[in-house]
Amino acid sequence: MxxxxxxxxxxxxxxxxxxxxxxWVQGWVPDDEDDPGAAxxxxxxxxxxxxxxxxxxxxxxxxxxxxxxxxxxxELVSPGVWVVVRYTVVASEENTAITFAEMRDDEGRVWGxxxxxxxxxxxxxxxxxxxxxxxxxxxxxxxxxxxxxxxxLSRDTRFDAVAEVDLGLTRADAATFAAAPTxxxxxxxxxxxxx
Amino acid sequence: MPPxxxxxxxxxxxxxxxxxxxxxxxxVVLVVVTALGGWxxxxxxxxxxxxxxxxxxxxxxxxxxxxxxxTFVHDGRDAEPGLAFVVVEGRLELEAPESVGFTTVTxxxxxxxxxxYDQFGxxxxxxxxxxxxxxxxxTLLGIGPGLVYDVQxxxxxxxxxxxxxxxxxxxxxxxxxxxxxxELGWFDATPVARVALDxxxxxxxxxxxxxx
Numbered sequence: 540m541x542x543x544x545x546x547x548x549x550x551x552x553x554x555x556x557x558x559x560x561x562x563w564v565q566g567w568v569p570d571d572e573d574d575p576g577a578a579x580x581x582x583x584x585x586x587x588x589x590x591x592x593x594x595x596x597x598x599x600x601x602x603x604x605x606x607x608x609x610x611x612x613x614e615l616v617s618p619g620v621w622v623v624v625r626y627t628v629v630a631s632e633e634n635t636a637i638t639f640a641e642m643r644d645d646e647g648r649v650w651g652x653x654x655x656x657x658x659x660x661x662x663x664x665x666x667x668x669x670x671x672x673x674x675x676x677x678x679x680x681x682x683x684x685x686x687x688x689x690x691x692l693s694r695d696t697r698f699d700a701v702a703e704v705d706l707g708l709t710r711a712d713a714a715t716f717a718a719a720p721t722x723x724x725x726x727x728x729x730x731x732x733x734x
Numbered sequence: 735m736p737p738x739x740x741x742x743x744x745x746x747x748x749x750x751x752x753x754x755x756x757x758x759x760x761x762v763v764l765v766v767v768t769a770l771g772g773w774x775x776x777x778x779x780x781x782x783x784x785x786x787x788x789x790x791x792x793x794x795x796x797x798x799x800x801x802x803x804x805t806f807v808h809d810g811r812d813a814e815p816g817l818a819f820v821v822v823e824g825r826l827e828l829e830a831p832e833s834v835g836f837t838t839v840t841x842x843x844x845x846x847x848x849x850x851y852d853q854f855g856x857x858x859x860x861x862x863x864x865x866x867x868x869x870x871x872x873t874l875l876g877i878g879p880g881l882v883y884d885v886q887x888x889x890x891x892x893x894x895x896x897x898x899x900x901x902x903x904x905x906x907x908x909x910x911x912x913x914x915x916x917e918l919g920w921f922d923a924t925p926v927a928r929v930a931l932d933x934x935x936x937x938x939x940x941x942x943x944x945x946x
Binding site: 551619 | 755762765769770831832835870872874881
C-alpha cells in the first residue's frame with residue numbers, strides 16, 4: 540500500500556514531468572505564422588489602382604512627404620522623413636474602416652503604427668467614400684522600395700485581404716521631401732472631397 | 735565470521751526510503767530544470783559600466799546617454815510643487831527590423847532614483863522613464879527601424895531627492911512569443927550596462943508658473 544507521502548511525491552513528480560513535457564512540446568507546435576493558409580491575401584497594385592479587399596475597395600490617391608507633419612496643432616519632426624499616404628475607402632456591404640496600416644521595404648523592415656505614426660480613417664457606409672490618411676516616419680533610404688499595406692483589422696490580418704501598394708518613390712523624393720513645408724494632416728472625411 | 739550476504743540495489747533502496755526519495759527528487763529537479771533551459775545565465779556578461787557618450791547595444795536598441803540635469807520645467811511643462819524633473823539627454827536607435835512599442839522603449843531605461851513619481855505626479859515604487867524627442871518635445875511612444883532620435887529621458891522625483899550623480903541602467907530584451915497570447919514581442923528585460931552621470935543641479939528658485 541502506498542503511503543500518503545508516496546502519493547504526494549508521485550503527484551509532484553507527475554506534475555513536474557507533465558510541465559517539462561509540455562514545455563518541450565510547445566517548442567515543436569506550429570504557431571500562427573507557420574500556417575500558410577492563414578497568411579493574408581495580398582492584393583498588389585500601384586498608386587491609383589482600386590484594390591478589392593472583399594469588404595471594401597481601397598485606392599491610394601496620393602503620396603506626399605516632409606520632415607515635419609502637424610496634427611491637432613502639434614508639429615512632429617522626424618529624423619528621417621514622414622511619408623504621407625492619402626487613400627480612399629469604399630465599403631462594399633456594411634460599414635467598414637481601414638484600421639491596419641504599415642509600410643515595408645525590400646530590406647525586410649516594417650514600420651507599423653507604433654509610436655508617432657498614425658492612420659486616420661473613419662467608418663464608411665456602403666457606397667460612400669471615406670478619405671483617409673496614414674503617415675509614417677521612415678529613413679530616407681527606404682523610399683525606393685517602400686510599400687504600404689492597408690487592411691480592415693489592425694489586430695489580426697490572418698485570412699484577410701490586404702492591399703499592398705507600391706508607392707513608386709525614388710531616391711530623389713527624399714531630397715524633395717526634406718525641402719517640403721510642414722504637412723498639415725487633414726481629418727478623415729466622408730463623401731465627395733471639396734475641389 | 736560468516737560472510738556478508740550481498741544486498742540487492744532494490745533492497746538498499748527499500749531500506750532507506752527517505753534518502754531514496756530525496757535523491758530521486760533532486761534528480762527530477764535537475765532533469766526538469768535542464769529541460770527548461772534554467773541553467774543558462776540570463777545575463778551572460780552581466781551589466782557593465784560604460785562612460786557617458788558611449789553607445790550601448792541594449793537589444794533591440796542602441797542607446798547613448800550623454801548628460802543629465804535637474805530642472806523645474808521640461809518641454810514647457812512645470813513640475814508639480816515639491817517635485818522636479820531629472821532629464822537625461824542621449825540618442826536612441828532601433829536595431830530590430832520591425833517597429834516596437836512604448837513599453838519596450840521605456841522598459842529599456844531605468845535609474846537609481848528614489849522618491850519617484852509618474853508623469854502625472856503619482857508616487858511610483860520604481861522610476862518611470864518618459865522618452866521624448868528633443869527636436870519637437872513629443873513623447874516617443876514607439877520607434878521604427880533605421881531612425882535615430884536625439885531624445886530626452888525624463889524622471890519625476892521629489893525636489894529634495896535630486897541626486898548629484900545618477901546611475902542609469904540600460905536593459906536588453908529578448909524576442910519571444912508571449913506566454914499569454916502567443917504574440918511575438920520583447921520580454922525578459924535584463925540589465926546590460928550602467929552609465930554614471932553627473933546631474934546638473936536645480937536652479938536656485940522655482941520659476942513662477944505662467945498665467946493664462
